Amino acid sequence: MLRKSKVSEVVFIGTSDAFGAGGRRQSAILLRAPSGGVLLDCGATTNSGLADLGIERDEIDTILISHFHGDHFGGIPLLLLAALYEDERSAPLRIGGPPGVEQRVRALCLAMGHPIEGHEWPFPIEFEEFPRGREAELGPVRVRAFDAHHQPDSKPHGLVLGAGARRVAYSGDTGWFDGLPGEVAGSDLFICECTYATNLFEYHLNYEDLLTRKHEFDCGRVLLTHLGAEMAARRGACELETADDGDRFRL
Ligand SMILES: [Zn+2]
Numbered sequence: 001m002l003r004k005s006k007v008s009e010v011v012f013i014g015t016s017d018a019f020g021a022g023g024r025r026q027s028a029i030l031l032r033a034p035s036g037g038v039l040l041d042c043g044a045t046t047n048s049g050l051a052d053l054g055i056e057r058d059e060i061d062t063i064l065i066s067h068f069h070g071d072h073f074g075g076i077p078l079l080l081l082a083a084l085y086e087d088e089r090s091a092p093l094r095i096g097g098p099p100g101v102e103q104r105v106r107a108l109c110l111a112m113g114h115p116i117e118g119h120e121w122p123f124p125i126e127f128e129e130f131p132r133g134r135e136a137e138l139g140p141v142r143v144r145a146f147d148a149h150h151q152p153d154s155k156p157h158g159l160v161l162g163a164g165a166r167r168v169a170y171s172g173d174t175g176w177f178d179g180l181p182g183e184v185a186g187s188d189l190f191i192c193e194c195t196y197a198t199n200l201f202e203y204h205l206n207y208e209d210l211l212t213r214k215h216e217f218d219c220g221r222v223l224l225t226h227l228g229a230e231m232a233a234r235r236g237a238c239e240l241e242t243a244d245d246g247d248r249f250r251l
Pocket residue numbers: 017018027069071072173226
């Protein structure tokens with residue numbers, strides 16, 4: 001059964017970097033919008049996270065993939081398989097992402113031994129590429145995608161989602177670029193990656209830079225996620241707010 005809630009809620013399924021820093025799970029965030037459930041990224045550990053938190057996969061109407069790295073879409077093949085065998089799902093499942101999303105997900109499913117073509121699916125699997133340069137309906141939310149500064153072959157995107165009267169922005173994985181504050185301005189919640197404590201790598205954000213630039217962000221609330229080992233050790237004890245696995249926030 002689809003869970004309909006009147007108030008939007010964000011549940012952090014996984015908040016670690018690609019390597020499970022601090023024993024936590026890879027990127028996956030459930031947005032419970034008034035019109036349905038959206039999973040923002042689906043890291044390889046997503047099924048475990050949903051089970052641990054008592055969240056049914058049937059809540060997910062749409063999966064949005066920020067970019068094609070395993071810690072952001074590696075959980076899709078086994079989530080599809082669980083929906084097929086464990087959930088007896090019948091409702092459509094939409095998978096939205098960067099250009100080429102259908103080919104990339106199909107190739108991943110094949111590589112992991114569970115080709116989409118190899119099963120009779122009682123529920124439609126629908127692929128949709130992000131609209132370019134405009135906001136458009138994608139499943140239960142309005143979506144605007146923007147280019148992020150991350151390994152280019154992963155087709156990195158940040159997202160701004162409209163859910164009811166609320167706006168949630170998500171950086172995906174990105175290093176700093178000067179247009180970032182403008183892209184997420186006006187959001188009620190900005191979920192921002194912060195892999196490192198200091199500037200170690202151009203393709204990820206770090207706490208030192210974000211703290212210095214926090215006045216540039218016109219957002220109701222900023223939550224840091226995708227925390228690497230040093231940030232994981234410091235979570236909950238920083239001037240900027242950090243998310244942890246299982247955290248829930250009302251919008
Ligand atoms: Zn990542």
